[in-house]
Amino acid sequence: MCVGWIVWEKSQSKSTCCAVCWLLKSLTAVALLSMMLSIQKTQAQGWFSLQAIKEYLDIASPAKIVQPPIDTKAISGESVLFFCRAEGNPTPRILFRWNDQELVHSRPGLQLKMISPDSLSLRAKLEMEHNGDTVTCFAQNQVGSDGVSARITVYSANETPPRGFPKVHQDPSATISQVGSSAQLQCDVSADPRPTVSWIKDQFYPVDLSASRFRLV
Structure with a gap:
């Protein structure tokens, strides 16, 4: 041009x-x-x-997705979280697309939450009809654009999931603690190969475990 x-x-x-x-x-x-x-x-x-x-x-720098949504496998009826963060200058606009259809607002079974100006979360309740669907995070600013897609696999609740499929044996329980004191939350998960465990706050906000206030034990 x-x-x-x-x-x-x-x-x-x-x-x-x-x-x-x-x-x-x-x-x-x-x-x-x-x-x-x-x-x-x-x-x-x-x-x-x-x-x-x-x-x-x-x-100036073009939009680039640095934390993309990842391929997800789940049992029908479960809710999963897709997270996307992008960088660029000017700060890029981020959106999710479900099977190439832009998600502008939350709707039944799909909830959007803006985490920060450069990051967005999508919480989805998966049903069998979503098997094979794709979720795409798209980021764009005045200099350029970027997009990353994740594929969804849904297993029926009546069938046996694949060998090694992640299973939560113990959920974190409610804990009462005073301001300034420490609190411990426990989560017991099994899978093969060994799973990566992520902590989510208030259903939408990924916890940054590198922050000094958190420690894995």
């Missing part, structure tokens, strides 16, 4: 006009408009400075 605009230079005899054109393959029209609005006119030469363009290109 080649975009040009007019640069005016003042002289004693007349004003001359020259068109300047840059090849900016990585920028969309919206990004170019954003840049042009930020261009400042210098007092010394009376022409539009291109420094703003250089600064924009130096700091």
Whole structure:
């Protein structure tokens, strides 16, 4: 995409006009408009400075999904959580698509929750009709876009799940603790191969176990 605009230079005899054109393959029209609005006119030469363009290109980065939804297997009737986080500058807009249909609002069986400006959670109650469906996280800003899909496998509650399928033997129980003191929550899970256990707060918020306030024992 080649975009040009007019640069005016003042002289004693007349004003001359020259068109300047840059090849900016990585920028969309919206990004170019954003840049042009930020261009400042210098007092010394009376022409539009291109420094703003250089600064924009130096700091702008396309949307990139850094925590994508993952392939999920579940028993019919169970609820699962899909989480997606993206990075980029400007901060990208994130959305979920279910079988290529954009999820704008929560609906029965599908609940959306904005975790932060760059992350989104989707809680879904899976039924047999969802077997083979796909969930896609799509992120986009003015510089670029990214998308990652996850496949859903649903097993009937009346059939035996595959060997080694994860099973929760003990759920965390309600705990009362004073502010500033420690509390311990326990979860017992078995699977083969060994499962990765994630902790979720209030049904939607993944717990960052790297934070100093948490410790796995």
